[in-house]
Amino acid sequence: MTATIERFDQLDLQAPILAALAEIGYETPSPIQAACIPHLLAGHDILGEAQTGTGKTAAFALPALDQVDINQRNPQVLVLTPTRELAIQVAEAFQRYASKMPGFHVLPIYGGQSMVVQLRQLQRGAHVVVGTPGRVMDHLERKSLNLEGLTTLILDEADEMLRMGFIDDVEWILEHTPTARQTALFSATMPDAIRRVAHRYLRDPKEIKIKAATATVSTIKQRFLQIAGPHKLDALTRILEVEDDFDAAIVFVRTKTATVELAEKLEARGYAAACLNGDMTQQLRERVIEQLKNETLDIVVATDVAARGIDVPRVSHVINYDIPYDTEAYVHRIGRTGRAGRNGNAILFVAPRETHLLRQIERATKQPIEPLKLPSREAVADKRVAAFRQQVSEVLASEDLGFFLDVIAAIEEKHDADVHTIAAALAFLAQKDRPLQMPDTGRPDIAQLAGGGKPERPTREARDNRSEILERRRDYAEGRLARYRIDVGREHMASPKDIVGAIANEAGIESRFIGQINLFEDYSTVELPSDLPNDVLQILRRARVRQQLLNIRLASPEEASRERGGRGAPPKKPFRKEGGFDKPACGFKARKPKP
Ligand code: ADP
Ligand code: MG
DSSP, X not given: XXXXXXXXXXXXXXXXXXHHHHHHTOOSOOHHHHHHHHHHHTTOOEEEEOOTTSOHHHHHHHHHHHHOOTTOOSOOEEEEOSSHHHHHHHHHHHHHHTTTSTTOOEEEEOTTSOHHHHHHHHHHOOSEEEEOHHHHHHHHHHTOSOOTTOOEEEEOSHXXXXXXXXXXXXXXXXXXXXXXXXXXXXXXXXXXXXXXXXHHHSSSOEEEEOOOOOOOOTTEEEEEEEOOGGGHHHHHHXXXXXXXXXXXXEEEOSSHHHHHHHHHHHHHTTOOXXXXXXXXXXXXXXXXXXXXXXXXXXXXXXXXXXXXXXXXXXXXXXXXXXXXXXXXXXXXHHTTSSOTTOOEEEEEEEOGGGHHHHHHHHHHHTOOOEEOOOOOHHHHHHHHHHHHHHHHHHHHHHOOOHHHHHHHHHHHHHHTOOHHHHHHHHHHHHHSSSOSSOOOOSSOOHHHHSSSSOOOOOOHHHHHTOHHHHHHOOOBTTTTEEEEEESOOGGGTOOHHHHHHHHHHHXXXXXXXXXXXXXXXXXXXXXXXXXXXXXXXXXXXXXXXXXXXXXXXXXXHHHHHOOTTOSSSOOOOOOOOTTOTTSOSOOBOOOOOOO
């Protein structure tokens, strides 16, 4: 049974593939991988349903690679993806998984890329071709793509291909490939049209649906924090510091490498932390657990497998630093706290692109996960001061201070300072190693960028520190908006609504601060506050519309002055959000928690 697969080496994959996975740091197959890989290796067709981010690429890429004959230069595997971005991503994944297979070639082909270059590359030969349906069809018609040797055809994100109107192309391709092939169809949802295609072209497919519903424990308080990757570490340390009932934590990450890195970073920040992963010997792992029990350690950074079944009652917090693949993993993880009748806390970090996973977990566990308000710098300082006062009052209550009173009396006399000032000097000394105040980095407080909390205006300092943007700043509309370029346009079937939606959701910029949008063939320009902080730009750079990476940057003067409808399709109706321009420019705010 697939349910017992916990390690990649339990799958019948070639040694070079296992070696590559070990190097990448994947520890355990995700559920869709554990369920699909054995069937695909056995030659079955697959109809797989699983959300984004669950590891579908490796689920089909690993068994496909396993079957590749390196000496055969004609394509043996064809993957169809809805967008060019995805084609590149999937091709890169193949390359990574095949890093220990010398001579292996994967070729992404998509529209917009030079046909001449593609023809040359195809002639040189590739074991795996990853392409968008339109371009693959082109090549098949030109006979520049020879699929006679094809053994495996994979449809990735089939529902997206349907949504984008590619389904006829996909069927055409299915009809023009050898019928003896193995076919795998993956989709986040299973609309009827996809099911029909599957029935028509797949042979007795194994249906795999990854969903899990396990009840969580009501003694565990579950919260989430919407936070982008680069801020996770700061968010984590801040949470650890202000949580009232904190005793010990298990922090979950996705890879073995990440356990080591994060544990080191926490140690460097003064926490008693260690990693726990499948590379460690049983003995070493047991020692870590023992140290967590006897309070030598307070934080253990672990992968799912390594932490399975850990039972340490003092674990007050489970932090899902990387979101788990599925509900079942989530339930397993948070079950490490709230043990032995105690109350537990589960905190889930959700990156901007992972909101759907959060909803999925909530739906499956039938329990709402509350937004967590990340404490501000000031709140952290207050907390530290309160702890300090507590320490002082304990000393006042219990220690015999006779000797120290004499010391102070001597200082008072010698320096002619009043007792308050001397006390302040001593307080300064006492906090030197662990300062009471949080350092001001000059950047906006992450408490303002993280979602799940009350929106706050950026502070004065934050706005003064927009060096890079300020330099290149171009002012529009009363000096408040600048025109940015994003790499998504009409050819990606993007609409202004999609763009506003993505910007509003991903970066938490209210739509009233989003100005005019001009759509061109393969990019668009959009007016946004000219002083967007770097952190927000970072998030937007990685955001996607119609699967296309936005890669946002300030538009060149040429791009900025270009009007809509230059060529091709008739210009779309002008789109302009009214009323946003006289408001303060820095309108970004934390995303609203879901109702
Ligand atoms: P999907 O296609 O389902 O959206 P991806 O294949 O893109 O998901 O995988 C999502 C992320 O998870 C990628 O960063 C990938 O490297 C990572 N990942 C996939 N499988 C594993 C695994 N077994 N262990 C750790 N990380 C994994
Ligand atoms: Mg995918």
